Amino acid sequence: MTDHVKLRLIGLVAILLSAAVLFPLFFDGAGYQERHLNSAIPDAPGSPVIVNVKPARPAIPPTVAVAPAEPVKARPGMTLVMAEKIRRAREAGQPLPPEAQQALESLQVAEEAPTLDQQGVPVAWTLQLASFKDETNARGLRKKLIKAGHKVYTRKQQGLVKVYVGPDLQRGNLERLKLSLKSTMGMDGIIVRFTTR
Numbered sequence: 027m028t029d030h031v032k033l034r035l036i037g038l039v040a041i042l043l044s045a046a047v048l049f050p051l052f053f054d055g056a057g058y059q060e061r062h063l064n065s066a067i068p069d070a071p072g073s074p075v076i077v078n079v080k081p082a083r084p085a086i087p088p089t090v091a092v093a094p095a096e097p098v099k100a101r102p103g104m105t106l107v108m109a110e111k112i113r114r115a116r117e118a119g120q121p122l123p124p125e126a127q128q129a130l131e132s133l134q135v136a137e138e139a140p141t142l143d144q145q146g147v148p149v150a151w152t153l154q155l156a157s158f159k160d161e162t163n164a165r166g167l168r169k170k171l172i173k174a175g176h177k178v179y180t181r182k183q184q185g186l187v188k189v190y191v192g193p194d195l196q197r198g199n200l201e202r203l204k205l206s207l208k209s210t211m212g213m214d215g216i217i218v219r220f221t222t223r
Contacts, residue, residue, distance in 0.1 A: 148195055149195070149219065150192075150195050150220035151197045151217050151219060151220055152192035152193040152200070152217070152219075152220040153190060153191040153192050153215045153218075154190050154215050154218050155189045155190065155191060155207070155215040156188070156213070156215070157186045157187070157188045157189075158186065158188075159185065159186060159187075160187075161182075161187045163187075164187035164188075165180075167189050168180055168189055171189070171191060174210075174211075177192060178191055191203060191207075191215070192220060193220035197217060201217065
């Protein structure tokens with residue numbers, strides 16, 4: 027071993043010994059103090075008081091049945107003979123004769139007061155425009171009708187997606203809307219009783 031390597035080894039041993047002696051003197055942990063912070067967590071709230079409230083009225087039964095079609099009455103601008111033709115065609119499930127269709131379209135629909143059913147619930151009506159198997163088609167029609175400014179909603183029933191416009195408490199408003207949509211968009215719908223299901 028050369029003198030140069032010996033001197034390096036001795037220097038390394040001297041540094042390690044001095045570090046072993048001096049390390050505990052400087053790093054004894056005397057300067058460390060544990061910080062005690064005040065807790066900002068609030069106390070746990072008390073148990074809630076459970077109040078049993080009984081309904082004052084019994085629950086309203088669901089109204090899923092479609093209201094029967096109203097018989098056509100002679101209105102201003104329609105003769106009794108024409109009203110009878112329309113009634114017979116509807117009962118037989120046949121399309122209306124052209125002159126009867128024109129008579130219906132030219133009617134001035136009378137304003138009628140909203141009515142209540144047996145449970146005291148207002149009778150509302152809605153216009154069913156279309157039924158689709160594909161929900162994408164129903165969404166497309168809904169967007170088109172909303173863009174035209176109509177109140178539109180859809181419902182899934184028996185595997186079909188049905189598109190409705192409404193509801194309205196006055197059936198006459200929907201009859202006018204039905205005629206308007208038939209002339210502007212070529213869509214013919216049916217007016218049915220509005221239900222929440």
